[in-house]
Amino acid sequence: MAITKKITPTLAALTASAAAMPGISGFASAASPITEPRISISTSSYQEQAIDGIRTTGTDNADRYDIEVGQFQLVAPMGDNAEIDFRLAKDRMSGASPWFVVEGADGEPVQVMSGATIDDERKDASLEYKHFNDSSAISVILGISSENDYLSHNIGVVVDQELNNNNTTVSVGYSFSDDNITATDSELFFSRPEKENKSVQLLSLNVSHAVNKNLAFQTGLSYEVQKGFLSDPYKLVMVNNIPLADSRPDSRYALIYVANLRQYFPKSTAALKIDYRYYADNWGIDSHTLSLIWHQNLTNNWSVAPMVRYYKQNEADFFANYLVTAENQASIHHSSDYRLSKFDAVSYGLTLTKQIGRMGIELSAEQYESTDSRKPGDSRTSPGLVDFSLVSLSASYEF
Amino acid sequence: MQIKGNNHAKLCLESRQFNAMGSPCEVQLYLSSADMDIFDILEREIKRLEGKYSRYQETSVVSNINRVAKLGGQLTVDSETAAILQFADHCFQSSSGLFDITTGVLRNAWNFKTGIKPASCKLNKYLSLVGWKKLHWQNSRLSFPEPGMELDFGGIVKEYAVDALVTLCRTAGIESGIIDLGGDIAVLGPHPDGSPWMIGIRHPRKNNQPILKIPVKQGCIATSGDYERYFEKEGQRYCHLLNPLTGQPAMELQSVSVIANLCVIAGMASTTSMLMGESLAKEWLDSLNLPYCLINKSGLLTSTG
Numbered sequence: 191m192a193i194t195k196k197i198t199p200t201l202a203a204l205t206a207s208a209a210a211m212p213g214i215s216g217f218a219s220a221a222s223p224i225t226e227p228r229i230s231i232s233t234s235s236y237q238e239q240a241i242d243g244i245r246t247t248g249t250d251n252a253d254r255y256d257i258e259v260g261q262f263q264l265v266a267p268m269g270d271n272a273e274i275d276f277r278l279a280k281d282r283m284s285g286a287s288p289w290f291v292v293e294g295a296d297g298e299p300v301q302v303m304s305g306a307t308i309d310d311e312r313k314d315a316s317l318e319y320k321h322f323n324d325s326s327a328i329s330v331i332l333g334i335s336s337e338n339d340y341l342s343h344n345i346g347v348v349v350d351q352e353l354n355n356n357n358t359t360v361s362v363g364y365s366f367s368d369d370n371i372t373a374t375d376s377e378l379f380f381s382r383p384e385k386e387n388k389s390v391q392l393l394s395l396n397v398s399h400a401v402n403k404n405l406a407f408q409t410g411l412s413y414e415v416q417k418g419f420l421s422d423p424y425k426l427v428m429v430n431n432i433p434l435a436d437s438r439p440d441s442r443y444a445l446i447y448v449a450n451l452r453q454y455f456p457k458s459t460a461a462l463k464i465d466y467r468y469y470a471d472n473w474g475i476d477s478h479t480l481s482l483i484w485h486q487n488l489t490n491n492w493s494v495a496p497m498v499r500y501y502k503q504n505e506a507d508f509f510a511n512y513l514v515t516a517e518n519q520a521s522i523h524h525s526s527d528y529r530l531s532k533f534d535a536v537s538y539g540l541t542l543t544k545q546i547g548r549m550g551i552e553l554s555a556e557q558y559e560s561t562d563s564r565k566p567g568d569s570r571t572s573p574g575l576v577d578f579s580l581v582s583l584s585a586s587y588e589f
Numbered sequence: 590m591q592i593k594g595n596n597h598a599k600l601c602l603e604s605r606q607f608n609a610m611g612s613p614c615e616v617q618l619y620l621s622s623a624d625m626d627i628f629d630i631l632e633r634e635i636k637r638l639e640g641k642y643s644r645y646q647e648t649s650v651v652s653n654i655n656r657v658a659k660l661g662g663q664l665t666v667d668s669e670t671a672a673i674l675q676f677a678d679h680c681f682q683s684s685s686g687l688f689d690i691t692t693g694v695l696r697n698a699w700n701f702k703t704g705i706k707p708a709s710c711k712l713n714k715y716l717s718l719v720g721w722k723k724l725h726w727q728n729s730r731l732s733f734p735e736p737g738m739e740l741d742f743g744g745i746v747k748e749y750a751v752d753a754l755v756t757l758c759r760t761a762g763i764e765s766g767i768i769d770l771g772g773d774i775a776v777l778g779p780h781p782d783g784s785p786w787m788i789g790i791r792h793p794r795k796n797n798q799p800i801l802k803i804p805v806k807q808g809c810i811a812t813s814g815d816y817e818r819y820f821e822k823e824g825q826r827y828c829h830l831l832n833p834l835t836g837q838p839a840m841e842l843q844s845v846s847v848i849a850n851l852c853v854i855a856g857m858a859s860t861t862s863m864l865m866g867e868s869l870a871k872e873w874l875d876s877l878n879l880p881y882c883l884i885n886k887s888g889l890l891t892s893t894g
Contacts, residue, residue, distance in 0.1 A: 200683050201854070201877045207679040208853045211672040213638070213753030216760055271665065324665060324729045356668060459762045487761075489624055 210355065215403050227266035232552075232584030234259040238285065239577040241301055254303075254576065255285040261584075268319075275318040284309045288574035290426035290433060291511040291526045299511040301528075301574040304424065312337045325352040331365070339423075342369040344390075354399075361396040361410075373423035382435075388418030396448075404454040409447075416442040427524045428512035436525045438508070444471035459487040469503075475530065477503035491545040497556070498538045505532040505570045528572035534561045539580075548588045556580040600765070600781055603628075609635040610643070610747050612771020618758065619765040619781055627761050631754050635770070638753065641669075642746040644693075654731065655739050658724075663732030671729040673745060676853065680745075681721045684861040689833035693741030694718045698836065701829060704820030716836040748811055748856035751775045755809075755852075772812050773852050779806040790882050791816075793843035800890065801882060805848070811855035813863045814844035830863050841866035843884040847874065854879075 197205070209215055238254035262278045286303040294300040316333035331346040346365030353360060367390040373382035396410035418440060425436040447468040454461045463483040470476040481499035488494060508523035509530045515521075539556030560575035604617040605628040616631055618624075641650050650670050657664045666674070680688040698707040698715040718737045725732045747770050754768050755775045766777045767786050776786050785806040789799030793814050803810075815828035815838075830839040845862040849855040858879055862870035867885050874881045875893075882892040 198876065198878050201849075201879065204676075204679050204683055204854055204857070205851060207672075207676045208752070208851050211676055211749060211752075211853075212669045213634070213749055214756055214851065214853075216756045270667075456759055457762065459760060489621065491626060 226589050227264065228586060228588045229265075230261075230263045230550075230584055230586030232259075232261045232582055234261075234580060234582030236580045237578060239579070241303075241574060253285045255283055255287060255308075257281050257283040259582075263586075271323070272319065272321045275316075275320070277314075277316045279312075279314040281312040281314075282310075283312070287424065288526075288528055288572075289424070290428055291573060292428055293512060299569070299573045301572070310337050310339075312340075325356065326350060339372050339374050340369065341372075342367055344368070357400045359396075359398045361394075361398075363392075363394045363396075365392045366390070369418075371419060371423065382423045383419065386419030386423075388416060388420055391415045394446075404456065406452045408450040408452075410449075412446040412448075414442075414444040414446065416444075421525070422527055425525065425527055427510065427526045429524065430514060434524070436527065437523050438506075438525055439473065439523055442471055442473055444469060461485040473530070474507035475504055477501065493543045495541040495543075496539070497541070499536070501535040501537075503533060506530040509570065509572075511569055511572060526572065526574075528574035528576065531572035531575070532570040533572070533575050535559060535575075536561060550586045550588075552582075552584045552586075554580075554582050605632070607632060607635075610639050610750065610770065612747070614770045616754070616769070617767050618763050618777070620763065624761065624763070627758065627763065630757055630761070631768075634753055634757060635750050638746055638750045642673075642742045644741060644743070651740060651742055657731075658733045658738045658740060659736060661733050661736035663725075663730060666729050666731055668729065673742065673749065674726055674731065677742075677745060678721070678726070680857045680861075684857065686721070686834060687832065687864045688744065688857050688861045689719065689721045690740050690742060690744065691719050691721050691724070691738055692831055692833040693743070694737070694739040695831045695833075695836055699827070699829075699831065699838070701818045701820055701827075704822060704827075706822065706827065712836045719833045719836070744856065744860055745853060747771060748773050748809075748852040751809060751852035773809075773856060774811070775809045775852050776805045776807055790846050791844070793884055794888065800884065801892065803882065803892075808848050808850060809852035809855045810846055810848050811852055811859050812844055812846040813856075813859040815839060815842070815863070816844070830860065832864050839863040839866075841886055842870065843886065843888065845870060845884075846882040848880040 236255070236257040236259065238256070240253055259279060259281045264276045265273060267273050285308065287308060289302050289304045291299045291301055312335065314333070314335045316331060318329055318331040320327055320329040327350040329348040331344075331348070333344045335342040335344075344365060344367035346363060348361055348363040350359055350361045352358070369388045369390070371386045371388070372384065375382060392412055392414045394410055394412035396408060398406065398408035400406045420440060420442055421436045421438045423436070426433040427436060449466045451464045452461060461484075463485065465479070465481045467479040468476070479499065479501045481497060483495055483497045485495040486493060506525065508521060508525060509527075509532075510524055511526050513524060535558060537556055537558035539554060541552060541554035543550060543552045557579050559577045599621050600619040601622065602617060603620045603625065604615060606613065606615045608614065609632070614635070616628065618627065620627065640646060640648070643649050644651055644655070646652060650666065654664065654666065677690045695712075695715050698712045718735075718739075723735065724738060725734065751768055751770050751773050752775065755777060758766065758768070758777055764778045765781055768775045768777070772791065774788060776788070779785050785804035787802045788805050788810055790801045790803065791812065791814070792798040792800040793816050813830060815826055815830065818829035819826050821827070825840070827838045831837070832839065842863050845859045847855045847858040847862065849858065858874065858877065858881075862874060862881070862883065865873060867883070870883065871891065880893050882890065884890050
């Protein structure tokens with residue numbers, strides 16, 4: 191006997207409300223508190239590759255940053271309607287970083303690295319409290335981040351509202367961060383300020399919608415305002431062969447648009463994630479990021495997720511590897527920071543996860559390569575573009 | 590490593606038996622040898638639902654709701670429970686008020702162990718506490734304006750568990766198998782050779798004997814009968830299926846089995862049919878276009894589909 195009979199309107203209505211139950215739809219609602227505490231720890235190793243043919247000052251040490259990251263996270267329910275998410279992270283970084291660019295013998299820009307090896311440690315802690323109401327949730331996030339030359343306090347609020355039978359979620363968020371910069375060795379280097387401050391405000395609106403049980407779409411718009419000291423105290427620019435401090439405008443306004451699509455394929459127990467991000471700011475930078483991830487479940491609770499990402503950006507209006515100008519004509523703002531130059535980058539990675547009972551183990555690797563599409567004499571691209579590899583291992587346990 | 594669902598070459602019929610929700614359960618699935626851990630996943634999901642919706646567990650969501658209901662008051666429920674209440678509301682509407690999850694309080698009047706019919710004043714007292722329409726419910730906010738009511742998800746949750754297991758199996762790429770939670774059954778898909786599963790309909794008067802076997806390739810089947818809990822007095826059988834409007838047990842039918850795409854639908858339809866009685870049930874099931882197998886008071890079987 192098969193059910194081939196025509197479905198009546200009454201039965202259709204019953205079936206629709208039955209299929210909305212999460213066990214049947216296979217969709218656990220986004221805004222529901224967790225019921226069991228979960229801890230996870232992870233360790234990552236980030237390594238930047240040395241630049242070919244670089245020039246360093248003082249020593250021969252040309253290694254760029256190596257960063258070791260350790261993270262701890264605890265998510266726990268607080269009564270029936272709330273949860274907390276506590277995170278701690280500690281990074282240890284060492285290596286040299288791009289300092290300034292000089293004109294090479296054949297007219298090529300050549301990167302000069304900071305000679306001394308930089309050793310620093312960043313500590314980061316955040317606490318999020320999320321409270322769930324009927325069909326909405328509110329989160330408050332407090333965070334602190336410190337390095338030996340940097341201290342940042344931040345606070346954020348996010349409100350989620352579910353609509354349309356929980357198929358649509360609208361989120362509005364605001365965050366504020368107050369950062370203090372006290373550059374090291376400011377007494378030795380004229381260009382380094384003793385004490386500076388900057389603030390970052392971010393307002394964002396996101397809408398996510400489950401089109402059907404296998405397709406979800408998310409889109410969002412954010413506006414970011416940065417004010418204060420936005421220059422890099424450790425970078426210089428050669429202007430008419432004189433090293434001057436990195437100097438950037440004291441305000442930056444950015445618009446960010448994101449669109450994410452997630453399609454689940456039940457037959458092959460796989461999911462495709464397509465993420466797009468557009469960024470534009472008043473410094474003249476605009477960038478596009480497109481990433482594709484294929485998440486494939488395998489037998490025995492293994493899963494594998496290959497990833498590829500393409501990134502492209504334009505240089506900031508005031509970017510220059512070095513400047514040669516008529517006397518007194520140097521612009522107020524100038525930076526040779528490779529992150530403000532024009533470049534493309536491709537990264538690819540693989541994540542492998544295995545669930546063993548309540549324990550989850552994840553191993554992931556990513557290789558990031560800035561593509562050197564620079565033509566000889568193209569002053570818009572930096573010789574200090576970075577390539578890096580990232581390997582991380584994490585374990586989580588749900589009680 | 591092999592990707593699930595893309596290889597039919599080495600499928601073996603594997604089964605697991607366990608007890609859950611007060612019933613013997615059996616799951617039989619065609620699996621490749623590496624997929625055996627699906628049984629643990631399924632058992633975990635049943636235990637989760639049992640822990641959440643059992644009346645007998647103090648910490649369950651249902652016990653929590655009933656503590657508030659007993660005194661009158663209001664509370665917020667999680668989104669899954671809210672979705673189940675939404676479904677219960679639809680069941681109430683489409684059954685003309687016969688499928689009502691507030692009926693359970695009548696158990697205080699009917700004692701199936703002692704086998705004594707309740708006095709009408711006692712029955713009326715509890716009957717006044719029955720009625721889905723008496724409680725207010727919007728989104729995930731549930732309020733009981735008068736004290737003494739009770740909610741019982743017993744008529745939904747076992748069937749819901751069957752459907753939830755089906756979803757988990759399909760997500761894992763399993764296409765062929767059968768899930769049987771104490772007689773609430775889902776057929777995922779036919780045997781790999783395309784042949785249907787033979788589902789036995791229990792004989793309402795002969796324990797563990799099928800009265801009929803029906804071939805099912807895909808779909809769910811649920812049965813309600815007057816044989817699970819009952820007592821007999823003066824030749825009349827009084828069973829545990831109680832009519833929320835009259836407070837009286839279902840009298841006209843021995844059992845009704847209904848086939849539907851979802852087990853929760855088959856379950857609500859079979860329970861409602863038992864309470865409707867023979868002619869109304871047939872008319873109603875036909876109007877819903879649901880295939881059924883019905884055994885009346887005299888043991889006469891009617892089967893459609």
